[in-house]
Amino acid sequence: MNPGLGTYLNLLWTFGLMSLLAVGGANATIPEMQRVAVDVNHWLTNAQFADMFAIAQFSPGPNVLIVTLIGYQVAGLTGAAVTTFAMCGPAGVLAYFVANFFHRSSHSFWPSLIQASFVPVSIGLMAAGGYVLAVTVDNSLAAVLVTLATVLVTVGTRINPLWPLVAGGVLGFMGFV
Amino acid sequence: MNQHAPPSDSARDPVPEQPGLFELFFAFSKMSLAGFGGVLVWARRAIVEQRRWMTPDEFNEAFALCHLLPGANIVNLSIVFGGRFRGIPGSLAAFFGLLLPPTLIVTTLGILYAHFGDLPGLQRTLNGIACAAVGLFLAVTLRMMGPLVRRKNPVEIGLMVAVFVAVGIARAPLVAVLLIALPLSIVATYLWRKRVAA
Numbered sequence: 001m002n003p004g005l006g007t008y009l010n011l012l013w014t015f016g017l018m019s020l021l022a023v024g025g026a027n028a029t030i031p032e033m034q035r036v037a038v039d040v041n042h043w044l045t046n047a048q049f050a051d052m053f054a055i056a057q058f059s060p061g062p063n064v065l066i067v068t069l070i071g072y073q074v075a076g077l078t079g080a081a082v083t084t085f086a087m088c089g090p091a092g093v094l095a096y097f098v099a100n101f102f103h104r105s106s107h108s109f110w111p112s113l114i115q116a117s118f119v120p121v122s123i124g125l126m127a128a129g130g131y132v133l134a135v136t137v138d139n140s141l142a143a144v145l146v147t148l149a150t151v152l153v154t155v156g157t158r159i160n161p162l163w164p165l166v167a168g169g170v171l172g173f174m175g176f177v
Numbered sequence: 178m179n180q181h182a183p184p185s186d187s188a189r190d191p192v193p194e195q196p197g198l199f200e201l202f203f204a205f206s207k208m209s210l211a212g213f214g215g216v217l218v219w220a221r222r223a224i225v226e227q228r229r230w231m232t233p234d235e236f237n238e239a240f241a242l243c244h245l246l247p248g249a250n251i252v253n254l255s256i257v258f259g260g261r262f263r264g265i266p267g268s269l270a271a272f273f274g275l276l277l278p279p280t281l282i283v284t285t286l287g288i289l290y291a292h293f294g295d296l297p298g299l300q301r302t303l304n305g306i307a308c309a310a311v312g313l314f315l316a317v318t319l320r321m322m323g324p325l326v327r328r329k330n331p332v333e334i335g336l337m338v339a340v341f342v343a344v345g346i347a348r349a350p351l352v353a354v355l356l357i358a359l360p361l362s363i364v365a366t367y368l369w370r371k372r373v374a375a
Contacts (some may be wrong), residue, residue: 005303019248021351023359031310031344051294054303057287060210061279064249068280072287080284089278091248092256095223098270099242099257100217117366120333122244123321124340130315131345144303150312155319171318172305173298 004074008082010041011074021090023122030129033066034136043074050137056099058165064088142177168175185194196230198270201259203229216275218253224258251275297374332365 016037022029029036030053037043046053052073056066064087071083102111138144152162208219218239225236239261243253252275259271293299309336325333340358342347 002320006330010237018351019249022247022249023355029351030352031348035348039297045360048294049319050307051290051300051303054286054310055290056283056309057313058282058287058306059279061283062209062216062249062251062275064252065276065279065283068283069287069290073291076243076286080280080287084280088249088252088272091246092252092268092272095243095246095253096260096302097258098246099239100260102242103261110226110274113366113370114363117362118244118359119335121340121355121362122324122357123318124312124337125344125351126318127337127341128343128345130311130318130366131341133311134316137304137311140208143304143308146308147312147315150309151316151319154316156314161313164313167280168290168309168312169302169308172308173302175301177301177308 003079006079007075010088011071011079014041015071015083016090019087019089019091020094020148023118023125029125030066031125031132033070034132037070041117044070046136048073050133053133053137060171140177142171146171196228196262196267198266200268201270202274205255205259205271206278209279219285220254230262232270233294262289330369332369335363336365 001104017027019038021032034049038049040048049070052069054070056063059065065084067087068084070082074079075082089149093140134147134155146168149166153159153164154161168177204223207225208214211219221236221240224230225233231239239257240250240254243250245256246253252272255271255275256268259267259269261267263270290299321338326338336358340354341356344351344356
C-alpha cells in the first residue's frame with residue numbers, strides 16, 4: 001500500500017469538510033460517511049464499513065474514531081492520523097473561538113433560538129444514521145432480533161452498554177447471527 | 178444523563194482548583210478510556226462530580242454549545258474545556274488526552290482487522306457486535322426523541338421526520354439537506370415561539 005499525496009489530500013479535504021457539517025455529533029454523519037467512503041470513493045465495501053462501525057463502538061473513546069479506522073484502511077498509519085486530524089481539527093478550532101465568544105457574551109434571544117432549532121435536524125440525522133446502519137448490518141432475522149433486543153434492553157434498563165455488545169459478539173461467534 | 182447533583186455540591190463555594198496541563202491531559206484520557214459506548218457520561222462525572230471543575234449548570238451550558246457546533250461533541254468539549262482554564266495549551270492538552278490513548282487502541286484493532294479480517298470467527302463476532310452496536314445507537318436516538326415527542330410541536334416533529342427521510346431513505350447529500358433544513362428550522366422555531374408567546 002503506497003498511497004500518493006493526492007490520497008492524503010483527498011482524505012483531509014473530505015473529512016475536514018464533513019466535520020464542519022457534522023451537526024449533532026459524529027454519529028449523525030454516519031450516512032454521509034458511508035456514502036462518501038463506500039458509494040463515491042469505493043474505499044471500503046458495505047461489510048467493511050459495518051465492521052469499522054462495530055470496532056469503533058466496541059473500543060473505548062469517542063465514536064468519532066471510526067474515521068481513524070477508515071483512514072487506516074485507505075492509507076495506512078499516515079492515513080489514520082491525517083483522517084483523525086481532519087475530522088477533529090477544523091471543527092475543534094471553530095468550537096474554541098465560538099465558545100470563547102459565547103462565554104464572554106451573556107445569554108440572549110437568538111443564540112438560544114438557534115440552538116433549539118438545531119435539535120430536530122440533528123435527531124433526524126441520527127435516526128437516518130441508525131436506519132442506514134441497521135439496513136447494512138441486519139441481514140438475517142437473528143440479526144434483526146439482536147438489534148431489537150438491544151434497543152429494548154437499553155431503553156428499558158440502566159444496563160452498562162458494554163453487555164449488549166459482548167452478548168452480540170458471543171452470539172455472532174457461535175454462529176447465531 | 179443530566180441528573181441534578183445533590184444540593185450539597187451546588188451550595189459549595191465554586192472554588193475550582195485550576196487544572197494544570199498534565200491534569201487536563203490525564204483527566205481526559207481517563208474518561209476517554211472508560212467511555213465504552215459514549216464518553217459524555219464519564220466526562221460529566223469527572224468534571225462536575227469528582228473534580229468540581231465546573232458546576233452542573235456551567236457544564237450543561239458548555240456541552241449545549243459543543244452540541245450546537247459542528248464536529249464531534251465530546252472532542253469539542255475537550256477543546257472548549259481545556260481552553261477555558263489554560264487557553265490554547267489547555268485545549269491541546271485536553272484534546273490529546275481525549276484522543277491519543279483511544280486512537281492507539283483503535284488503530285491497533287484496525288491493524289489486527291486488516292490482517293485477520295478474513296477469519297470467519299472474527300467476522301462472525303464483529304457481525305454480532307455490529308447488530309448490538311446499531312441497537313445501542315437507535316436506543317440513544319429514541320431517548321433523545323423523547324422531549325420532542327412529548328412537546329408535540331408538529332413543525333419540530335415534521336422537520337425531524339423530513340430530515341430522516343431525506344438522508345436515511347432518499348440518501349440525499351448531507352450538505353444539501355442541511356442548507357435547506359437549518360434555515361427552515363430557525364424560521365419555524367421563531368414563528369412557533371412567537372405563536373406560543375402570543
